[in-house]
Amino acid sequence: MASERAKELARKQRAEAKALKAAKKNSDNPADWGTLRQLRETYKLAAGHQSSTPWILLACVLGCTALGVVLGLWLGWLVMWIVIGVLGGLTLGLYVMQRIVKKAAFARAVDQPGGGEMALSMLDKKKWHCTPAVAIDRQMNCVHRAVGPGGLLLIGDGRGAHNLLHAEAKRYKQVLYGVEVQTIMIGDKNGQVRLQELTKYITKLPKTLSTEQVEEIAYRLKGLDRMHSRVPMPKGPLPTSGNMKMSRRAMRG
Structure with missing residues:
Protein backbone atom coordinates (compact mmCIF):
# COMPACT_ATOMS: atom_id res chain seq x y z
CA MET A 1 0.00 0.00 0.00
CA ALA A 2 2.80 2.38 0.89
CA SER A 3 4.51 1.58 -2.41
CA GLU A 4 1.30 2.33 -4.37
CA ARG A 5 0.85 5.65 -2.58
CA ALA A 6 4.46 6.58 -3.33
CA LYS A 7 3.98 5.75 -7.01
CA GLU A 8 0.76 7.77 -7.14
CA LEU A 9 2.48 10.73 -5.49
CA ALA A 10 5.37 10.51 -7.97
CA ARG A 11 2.92 10.46 -10.92
CA LYS A 12 1.10 13.45 -9.50
CA GLN A 13 4.36 15.39 -9.07
CA ARG A 14 5.43 14.60 -12.64
CA ALA A 15 2.05 15.75 -13.95
CA GLU A 16 2.28 19.01 -11.98
CA ALA A 17 5.83 19.64 -13.20
CA LYS A 18 4.74 19.00 -16.79
CA ALA A 19 1.77 21.36 -16.44
CA LEU A 20 3.99 24.06 -14.90
CA LYS A 21 6.50 23.71 -17.72
CA ALA A 22 3.73 24.01 -20.32
CA ALA A 23 2.28 27.08 -18.55
CA LYS A 24 5.66 28.81 -18.53
CA LYS A 25 6.20 27.95 -22.19
CA ASN A 26 2.94 29.64 -23.19
CA SER A 27 3.11 32.46 -20.64
CA ASP A 28 3.04 36.13 -21.64
CA ASN A 29 4.88 37.11 -18.46
CA PRO A 30 8.61 37.78 -19.17
CA ALA A 31 9.43 36.51 -15.66
CA ASP A 32 8.51 33.03 -16.90
CA TRP A 33 10.64 33.24 -20.03
CA GLY A 34 14.07 31.82 -20.53
CA THR A 35 16.98 33.94 -21.69
CA LEU A 36 16.65 32.89 -25.32
CA ARG A 37 12.97 33.79 -25.49
CA GLN A 38 13.61 37.14 -23.84
CA LEU A 39 16.25 37.90 -26.44
CA ARG A 40 13.96 36.73 -29.25
CA GLU A 41 11.02 38.88 -28.11
CA THR A 42 13.30 41.89 -27.63
CA TYR A 43 14.70 41.44 -31.12
CA LYS A 44 11.18 41.22 -32.60
CA LEU A 45 10.21 44.48 -30.92
CA ALA A 46 13.39 46.22 -32.08
CA ALA A 47 13.08 44.94 -35.65
CA GLY A 48 9.41 45.92 -35.76
CA HIS A 49 10.29 49.50 -34.85
CA GLN A 50 13.41 49.81 -37.02
CA SER A 51 13.67 47.58 -40.08
CA SER A 52 17.44 48.05 -40.32
CA THR A 53 17.98 46.36 -36.94
CA PRO A 54 19.36 43.07 -38.41
CA TRP A 55 21.95 44.94 -40.46
CA ILE A 56 22.94 47.12 -37.51
CA LEU A 57 23.46 44.07 -35.30
CA LEU A 58 25.40 42.30 -38.05
CA ALA A 59 27.62 45.36 -38.47
CA CYS A 60 28.33 45.39 -34.72
CA VAL A 61 29.44 41.76 -34.72
CA LEU A 62 31.44 41.91 -37.96
CA GLY A 63 33.04 45.25 -37.07
CA CYS A 64 34.25 44.06 -33.67
CA THR A 65 35.38 40.73 -35.11
CA ALA A 66 37.39 42.54 -37.81
CA LEU A 67 38.97 44.69 -35.12
CA GLY A 68 39.87 41.52 -33.22
CA VAL A 69 41.53 40.08 -36.35
CA VAL A 70 43.58 43.25 -36.84
CA LEU A 71 44.72 43.26 -33.22
CA GLY A 72 45.50 39.55 -33.40
CA LEU A 73 47.66 39.98 -36.49
CA TRP A 74 49.41 42.93 -34.88
CA LEU A 75 49.87 41.65 -31.33
CA GLY A 76 49.75 37.90 -31.83
CA TRP A 77 47.36 35.40 -30.24
CA LEU A 78 45.02 35.69 -33.24
CA VAL A 79 42.41 33.18 -32.05
CA MET A 80 42.10 34.84 -28.65
CA TRP A 81 41.57 38.27 -30.20
CA ILE A 82 39.00 36.89 -32.64
CA VAL A 83 37.04 35.40 -29.74
CA ILE A 84 37.27 38.69 -27.86
CA GLY A 85 36.09 40.53 -30.99
CA VAL A 86 33.07 38.25 -31.42
CA LEU A 87 32.08 38.58 -27.75
CA GLY A 88 32.57 42.32 -27.92
CA GLY A 89 30.39 42.50 -31.04
CA LEU A 90 27.60 40.54 -29.34
CA THR A 91 27.77 42.82 -26.31
CA LEU A 92 27.68 45.92 -28.49
CA GLY A 93 24.77 44.45 -30.46
CA LEU A 94 22.77 43.83 -27.29
CA TYR A 95 23.40 47.41 -26.16
CA VAL A 96 22.29 48.82 -29.52
CA MET A 97 19.19 46.60 -29.53
CA GLN A 98 18.35 47.83 -26.02
CA ARG A 99 18.53 51.43 -27.26
CA ILE A 100 16.24 50.64 -30.20
CA VAL A 101 13.72 48.95 -27.90
CA LYS A 102 13.78 52.00 -25.64
CA LYS A 103 12.97 54.27 -28.57
CA ALA A 104 10.18 51.92 -29.68
CA ALA A 105 8.58 51.89 -26.25
CA PHE A 106 8.70 55.68 -25.90
CA ALA A 107 7.32 56.12 -29.42
CA ARG A 108 4.28 54.03 -28.48
CA ALA A 109 3.84 55.82 -25.14
CA VAL A 110 3.80 59.38 -26.52
CA ASP A 111 0.36 61.01 -26.17
CA GLN A 112 -0.98 57.96 -24.32
CA PRO A 113 -2.54 58.26 -20.83
CA GLY A 114 0.02 57.54 -18.13
CA GLY A 115 3.02 57.56 -20.45
CA GLY A 116 5.12 59.42 -17.89
CA GLU A 117 5.00 56.42 -15.57
CA MET A 118 7.33 54.53 -17.89
CA ALA A 119 9.94 57.29 -17.76
CA LEU A 120 9.71 57.49 -13.96
CA SER A 121 10.11 53.71 -13.67
CA MET A 122 13.61 54.11 -15.14
CA LEU A 123 14.82 56.33 -12.29
CA ASP A 124 17.14 54.88 -9.66
CA LYS A 125 14.75 53.52 -7.04
CA LYS A 126 17.41 53.86 -4.35
CA LYS A 127 17.42 57.62 -4.85
CA TRP A 128 13.91 58.42 -6.08
CA HIS A 129 10.48 57.65 -4.63
CA CYS A 130 8.00 57.72 -7.51
CA THR A 131 4.23 57.47 -7.27
CA PRO A 132 2.24 57.36 -10.54
CA ALA A 133 -1.13 59.06 -10.92
CA VAL A 134 -1.48 60.81 -7.57
CA ALA A 135 -4.27 62.75 -9.29
CA ILE A 136 -6.32 62.00 -12.40
CA ASP A 137 -9.33 63.54 -14.11
CA ARG A 138 -12.07 62.11 -16.34
CA GLN A 139 -10.10 62.85 -19.50
CA MET A 140 -7.29 60.59 -18.18
CA ASN A 141 -4.98 63.55 -17.64
CA CYS A 142 -2.91 62.78 -14.57
CA VAL A 143 -0.17 63.99 -12.27
CA HIS A 144 2.75 61.81 -11.21
CA ARG A 145 4.97 62.48 -8.21
CA ALA A 146 8.68 61.94 -7.64
CA VAL A 147 10.83 62.90 -4.68
CA GLY A 148 14.59 62.53 -4.72
CA PRO A 149 17.87 64.47 -4.76
CA GLY A 150 16.41 66.96 -7.25
CA GLY A 151 13.51 67.81 -4.95
CA LEU A 152 9.79 67.15 -4.88
CA LEU A 153 8.46 66.97 -8.43
CA LEU A 154 4.92 66.92 -9.76
CA ILE A 155 4.73 65.83 -13.40
CA GLY A 156 1.71 66.71 -15.54
CA ASP A 157 0.89 63.94 -18.03
CA GLY A 158 -1.69 64.64 -20.73
CA ARG A 159 -2.61 67.41 -23.13
CA GLY A 160 -5.07 68.92 -20.67
CA ALA A 161 -3.15 68.32 -17.46
CA HIS A 162 -2.17 71.96 -16.86
CA ASN A 163 -5.04 72.85 -14.54
CA LEU A 164 -4.78 69.58 -12.67
CA LEU A 165 -1.03 70.07 -12.23
CA HIS A 166 -1.43 73.61 -10.87
CA ALA A 167 -4.19 72.49 -8.48
CA GLU A 168 -2.05 69.66 -7.14
CA ALA A 169 0.97 71.93 -6.75
CA LYS A 170 -1.12 74.40 -4.75
CA ARG A 171 -2.43 71.61 -2.51
CA TYR A 172 1.06 70.25 -1.83
CA LYS A 173 2.42 73.70 -1.01
CA LYS A 189 5.76 72.82 -26.49
CA ASN A 190 8.02 75.55 -25.16
CA GLY A 191 8.70 75.09 -21.46
CA GLN A 192 7.67 71.44 -21.53
CA VAL A 193 9.80 68.28 -21.37
CA ARG A 194 9.49 65.58 -23.99
CA LEU A 195 8.61 62.14 -22.67
CA GLN A 196 11.76 60.65 -24.23
CA GLU A 197 13.90 63.14 -22.29
CA LEU A 198 12.05 63.12 -18.97
CA THR A 199 14.26 60.61 -17.17
CA LYS A 200 17.44 62.38 -18.25
CA TYR A 201 15.97 65.78 -17.36
CA ILE A 202 15.10 64.67 -13.82
CA THR A 203 18.45 63.02 -13.13
CA LYS A 204 20.26 66.21 -14.18
CA LEU A 205 18.33 68.47 -11.81
CA PRO A 206 20.54 70.24 -9.25
CA LYS A 207 20.72 68.37 -5.95
CA THR A 208 18.59 70.19 -3.41
CA LEU A 209 17.74 67.43 -0.90
CA SER A 210 19.94 65.11 1.16
CA THR A 211 19.13 61.43 1.58
CA GLU A 212 17.68 62.11 5.03
CA GLN A 213 15.46 64.91 3.69
CA VAL A 214 14.23 62.70 0.85
CA GLU A 215 13.23 59.97 3.30
CA GLU A 216 11.53 62.48 5.61
CA ILE A 217 9.47 63.99 2.77
CA ALA A 218 8.58 60.53 1.44
CA TYR A 219 7.28 59.61 4.90
CA ARG A 220 5.19 62.78 5.09
CA LEU A 221 3.79 62.11 1.62
CA LYS A 222 2.54 58.70 2.72
CA GLY A 223 0.43 60.43 5.34
CA LEU A 224 -0.85 62.85 2.72
CA ASP A 225 -1.84 59.97 0.46
CA ARG A 226 -3.81 58.34 3.25
CA MET A 227 -5.75 61.59 3.75
CA HIS A 228 -6.79 61.84 0.11
CA SER A 229 -8.37 59.00 -1.79
CA ARG A 230 -6.78 58.32 -5.14
CA VAL A 231 -8.58 57.16 -8.25
CA PRO A 232 -6.85 54.08 -9.69
CA MET A 233 -5.72 54.04 -13.30
CA PRO A 234 -4.24 51.40 -15.58
CA LYS A 235 -0.53 50.88 -15.02
CA GLY A 236 1.05 52.64 -17.95
CA PRO A 237 -0.16 53.41 -21.44
CA LEU A 238 1.01 50.24 -23.08
CA PRO A 239 -0.82 46.97 -23.71
CA THR A 240 0.05 44.22 -21.23
CA SER A 241 1.40 42.04 -23.98
CA GLY A 242 4.62 40.15 -23.60
CA ASN A 243 6.36 42.41 -26.12
CA MET A 244 5.77 45.62 -24.23
CA LYS A 245 6.55 44.03 -20.87
CA MET A 246 9.75 42.86 -22.46
CA SER A 247 10.50 46.39 -23.59
CA ARG A 248 10.49 47.73 -20.04
CA ARG A 249 12.73 44.89 -18.91
CA ALA A 250 15.11 45.52 -21.80
CA MET A 251 15.30 49.25 -21.12
CA ARG A 252 16.46 48.59 -17.60
CA GLY A 253 19.22 46.37 -18.97
Whole structure:
Protein backbone atom coordinates (compact mmCIF):
# COMPACT_ATOMS: atom_id res chain seq x y z
CA MET A 1 0.00 0.00 0.00
CA ALA A 2 2.80 2.38 0.89
CA SER A 3 4.51 1.58 -2.41
CA GLU A 4 1.30 2.33 -4.37
CA ARG A 5 0.85 5.65 -2.58
CA ALA A 6 4.46 6.58 -3.33
CA LYS A 7 3.98 5.75 -7.01
CA GLU A 8 0.76 7.77 -7.14
CA LEU A 9 2.48 10.73 -5.49
CA ALA A 10 5.37 10.51 -7.97
CA ARG A 11 2.92 10.46 -10.92
CA LYS A 12 1.10 13.45 -9.50
CA GLN A 13 4.36 15.39 -9.07
CA ARG A 14 5.43 14.60 -12.64
CA ALA A 15 2.05 15.75 -13.95
CA GLU A 16 2.28 19.01 -11.98
CA ALA A 17 5.83 19.64 -13.20
CA LYS A 18 4.74 19.00 -16.79
CA ALA A 19 1.77 21.36 -16.44
CA LEU A 20 3.99 24.06 -14.90
CA LYS A 21 6.50 23.71 -17.72
CA ALA A 22 3.73 24.01 -20.32
CA ALA A 23 2.28 27.08 -18.55
CA LYS A 24 5.66 28.81 -18.53
CA LYS A 25 6.20 27.95 -22.19
CA ASN A 26 2.94 29.64 -23.19
CA SER A 27 3.11 32.46 -20.64
CA ASP A 28 3.04 36.13 -21.64
CA ASN A 29 4.88 37.11 -18.46
CA PRO A 30 8.61 37.78 -19.17
CA ALA A 31 9.43 36.51 -15.66
CA ASP A 32 8.51 33.03 -16.90
CA TRP A 33 10.64 33.24 -20.03
CA GLY A 34 14.07 31.82 -20.53
CA THR A 35 16.98 33.94 -21.69
CA LEU A 36 16.65 32.89 -25.32
CA ARG A 37 12.97 33.79 -25.49
CA GLN A 38 13.61 37.14 -23.84
CA LEU A 39 16.25 37.90 -26.44
CA ARG A 40 13.96 36.73 -29.25
CA GLU A 41 11.02 38.88 -28.11
CA THR A 42 13.30 41.89 -27.63
CA TYR A 43 14.70 41.44 -31.12
CA LYS A 44 11.18 41.22 -32.60
CA LEU A 45 10.21 44.48 -30.92
CA ALA A 46 13.39 46.22 -32.08
CA ALA A 47 13.08 44.94 -35.65
CA GLY A 48 9.41 45.92 -35.76
CA HIS A 49 10.29 49.50 -34.85
CA GLN A 50 13.41 49.81 -37.02
CA SER A 51 13.67 47.58 -40.08
CA SER A 52 17.44 48.05 -40.32
CA THR A 53 17.98 46.36 -36.94
CA PRO A 54 19.36 43.07 -38.41
CA TRP A 55 21.95 44.94 -40.46
CA ILE A 56 22.94 47.12 -37.51
CA LEU A 57 23.46 44.07 -35.30
CA LEU A 58 25.40 42.30 -38.05
CA ALA A 59 27.62 45.36 -38.47
CA CYS A 60 28.33 45.39 -34.72
CA VAL A 61 29.44 41.76 -34.72
CA LEU A 62 31.44 41.91 -37.96
CA GLY A 63 33.04 45.25 -37.07
CA CYS A 64 34.25 44.06 -33.67
CA THR A 65 35.38 40.73 -35.11
CA ALA A 66 37.39 42.54 -37.81
CA LEU A 67 38.97 44.69 -35.12
CA GLY A 68 39.87 41.52 -33.22
CA VAL A 69 41.53 40.08 -36.35
CA VAL A 70 43.58 43.25 -36.84
CA LEU A 71 44.72 43.26 -33.22
CA GLY A 72 45.50 39.55 -33.40
CA LEU A 73 47.66 39.98 -36.49
CA TRP A 74 49.41 42.93 -34.88
CA LEU A 75 49.87 41.65 -31.33
CA GLY A 76 49.75 37.90 -31.83
CA TRP A 77 47.36 35.40 -30.24
CA LEU A 78 45.02 35.69 -33.24
CA VAL A 79 42.41 33.18 -32.05
CA MET A 80 42.10 34.84 -28.65
CA TRP A 81 41.57 38.27 -30.20
CA ILE A 82 39.00 36.89 -32.64
CA VAL A 83 37.04 35.40 -29.74
CA ILE A 84 37.27 38.69 -27.86
CA GLY A 85 36.09 40.53 -30.99
CA VAL A 86 33.07 38.25 -31.42
CA LEU A 87 32.08 38.58 -27.75
CA GLY A 88 32.57 42.32 -27.92
CA GLY A 89 30.39 42.50 -31.04
CA LEU A 90 27.60 40.54 -29.34
CA THR A 91 27.77 42.82 -26.31
CA LEU A 92 27.68 45.92 -28.49
CA GLY A 93 24.77 44.45 -30.46
CA LEU A 94 22.77 43.83 -27.29
CA TYR A 95 23.40 47.41 -26.16
CA VAL A 96 22.29 48.82 -29.52
CA MET A 97 19.19 46.60 -29.53
CA GLN A 98 18.35 47.83 -26.02
CA ARG A 99 18.53 51.43 -27.26
CA ILE A 100 16.24 50.64 -30.20
CA VAL A 101 13.72 48.95 -27.90
CA LYS A 102 13.78 52.00 -25.64
CA LYS A 103 12.97 54.27 -28.57
CA ALA A 104 10.18 51.92 -29.68
CA ALA A 105 8.58 51.89 -26.25
CA PHE A 106 8.70 55.68 -25.90
CA ALA A 107 7.32 56.12 -29.42
CA ARG A 108 4.28 54.03 -28.48
CA ALA A 109 3.84 55.82 -25.14
CA VAL A 110 3.80 59.38 -26.52
CA ASP A 111 0.36 61.01 -26.17
CA GLN A 112 -0.98 57.96 -24.32
CA PRO A 113 -2.54 58.26 -20.83
CA GLY A 114 0.02 57.54 -18.13
CA GLY A 115 3.02 57.56 -20.45
CA GLY A 116 5.12 59.42 -17.89
CA GLU A 117 5.00 56.42 -15.57
CA MET A 118 7.33 54.53 -17.89
CA ALA A 119 9.94 57.29 -17.76
CA LEU A 120 9.71 57.49 -13.96
CA SER A 121 10.11 53.71 -13.67
CA MET A 122 13.61 54.11 -15.14
CA LEU A 123 14.82 56.33 -12.29
CA ASP A 124 17.14 54.88 -9.66
CA LYS A 125 14.75 53.52 -7.04
CA LYS A 126 17.41 53.86 -4.35
CA LYS A 127 17.42 57.62 -4.85
CA TRP A 128 13.91 58.42 -6.08
CA HIS A 129 10.48 57.65 -4.63
CA CYS A 130 8.00 57.72 -7.51
CA THR A 131 4.23 57.47 -7.27
CA PRO A 132 2.24 57.36 -10.54
CA ALA A 133 -1.13 59.06 -10.92
CA VAL A 134 -1.48 60.81 -7.57
CA ALA A 135 -4.27 62.75 -9.29
CA ILE A 136 -6.32 62.00 -12.40
CA ASP A 137 -9.33 63.54 -14.11
CA ARG A 138 -12.07 62.11 -16.34
CA GLN A 139 -10.10 62.85 -19.50
CA MET A 140 -7.29 60.59 -18.18
CA ASN A 141 -4.98 63.55 -17.64
CA CYS A 142 -2.91 62.78 -14.57
CA VAL A 143 -0.17 63.99 -12.27
CA HIS A 144 2.75 61.81 -11.21
CA ARG A 145 4.97 62.48 -8.21
CA ALA A 146 8.68 61.94 -7.64
CA VAL A 147 10.83 62.90 -4.68
CA GLY A 148 14.59 62.53 -4.72
CA PRO A 149 17.87 64.47 -4.76
CA GLY A 150 16.41 66.96 -7.25
CA GLY A 151 13.51 67.81 -4.95
CA LEU A 152 9.79 67.15 -4.88
CA LEU A 153 8.46 66.97 -8.43
CA LEU A 154 4.92 66.92 -9.76
CA ILE A 155 4.73 65.83 -13.40
CA GLY A 156 1.71 66.71 -15.54
CA ASP A 157 0.89 63.94 -18.03
CA GLY A 158 -1.69 64.64 -20.73
CA ARG A 159 -2.61 67.41 -23.13
CA GLY A 160 -5.07 68.92 -20.67
CA ALA A 161 -3.15 68.32 -17.46
CA HIS A 162 -2.17 71.96 -16.86
CA ASN A 163 -5.04 72.85 -14.54
CA LEU A 164 -4.78 69.58 -12.67
CA LEU A 165 -1.03 70.07 -12.23
CA HIS A 166 -1.43 73.61 -10.87
CA ALA A 167 -4.19 72.49 -8.48
CA GLU A 168 -2.05 69.66 -7.14
CA ALA A 169 0.97 71.93 -6.75
CA LYS A 170 -1.12 74.40 -4.75
CA ARG A 171 -2.43 71.61 -2.51
CA TYR A 172 1.06 70.25 -1.83
CA LYS A 173 2.42 73.70 -1.01
CA GLN A 174 -0.35 74.22 1.53
CA VAL A 175 0.28 70.90 3.27
CA LEU A 176 4.06 70.46 3.02
CA TYR A 177 5.40 73.52 4.78
CA GLY A 178 8.99 74.41 3.93
CA VAL A 179 9.18 72.03 0.97
CA GLU A 180 9.64 73.47 -2.52
CA VAL A 181 7.32 71.91 -5.08
CA GLN A 182 8.57 71.82 -8.67
CA THR A 183 6.24 71.19 -11.60
CA ILE A 184 7.08 69.58 -14.93
CA MET A 185 4.74 69.31 -17.88
CA ILE A 186 5.27 66.54 -20.40
CA GLY A 187 4.97 67.70 -24.00
CA ASP A 188 6.69 69.16 -27.04
CA LYS A 189 5.76 72.82 -26.49
CA ASN A 190 8.02 75.55 -25.16
CA GLY A 191 8.70 75.09 -21.46
CA GLN A 192 7.67 71.44 -21.53
CA VAL A 193 9.80 68.28 -21.37
CA ARG A 194 9.49 65.58 -23.99
CA LEU A 195 8.61 62.14 -22.67
CA GLN A 196 11.76 60.65 -24.23
CA GLU A 197 13.90 63.14 -22.29
CA LEU A 198 12.05 63.12 -18.97
CA THR A 199 14.26 60.61 -17.17
CA LYS A 200 17.44 62.38 -18.25
CA TYR A 201 15.97 65.78 -17.36
CA ILE A 202 15.10 64.67 -13.82
CA THR A 203 18.45 63.02 -13.13
CA LYS A 204 20.26 66.21 -14.18
CA LEU A 205 18.33 68.47 -11.81
CA PRO A 206 20.54 70.24 -9.25
CA LYS A 207 20.72 68.37 -5.95
CA THR A 208 18.59 70.19 -3.41
CA LEU A 209 17.74 67.43 -0.90
CA SER A 210 19.94 65.11 1.16
CA THR A 211 19.13 61.43 1.58
CA GLU A 212 17.68 62.11 5.03
CA GLN A 213 15.46 64.91 3.69
CA VAL A 214 14.23 62.70 0.85
CA GLU A 215 13.23 59.97 3.30
CA GLU A 216 11.53 62.48 5.61
CA ILE A 217 9.47 63.99 2.77
CA ALA A 218 8.58 60.53 1.44
CA TYR A 219 7.28 59.61 4.90
CA ARG A 220 5.19 62.78 5.09
CA LEU A 221 3.79 62.11 1.62
CA LYS A 222 2.54 58.70 2.72
CA GLY A 223 0.43 60.43 5.34
CA LEU A 224 -0.85 62.85 2.72
CA ASP A 225 -1.84 59.97 0.46
CA ARG A 226 -3.81 58.34 3.25
CA MET A 227 -5.75 61.59 3.75
CA HIS A 228 -6.79 61.84 0.11
CA SER A 229 -8.37 59.00 -1.79
CA ARG A 230 -6.78 58.32 -5.14
CA VAL A 231 -8.58 57.16 -8.25
CA PRO A 232 -6.85 54.08 -9.69
CA MET A 233 -5.72 54.04 -13.30
CA PRO A 234 -4.24 51.40 -15.58
CA LYS A 235 -0.53 50.88 -15.02
CA GLY A 236 1.05 52.64 -17.95
CA PRO A 237 -0.16 53.41 -21.44
CA LEU A 238 1.01 50.24 -23.08
CA PRO A 239 -0.82 46.97 -23.71
CA THR A 240 0.05 44.22 -21.23
CA SER A 241 1.40 42.04 -23.98
CA GLY A 242 4.62 40.15 -23.60
CA ASN A 243 6.36 42.41 -26.12
CA MET A 244 5.77 45.62 -24.23
CA LYS A 245 6.55 44.03 -20.87
CA MET A 246 9.75 42.86 -22.46
CA SER A 247 10.50 46.39 -23.59
CA ARG A 248 10.49 47.73 -20.04
CA ARG A 249 12.73 44.89 -18.91
CA ALA A 250 15.11 45.52 -21.80
CA MET A 251 15.30 49.25 -21.12
CA ARG A 252 16.46 48.59 -17.60
CA GLY A 253 19.22 46.37 -18.97
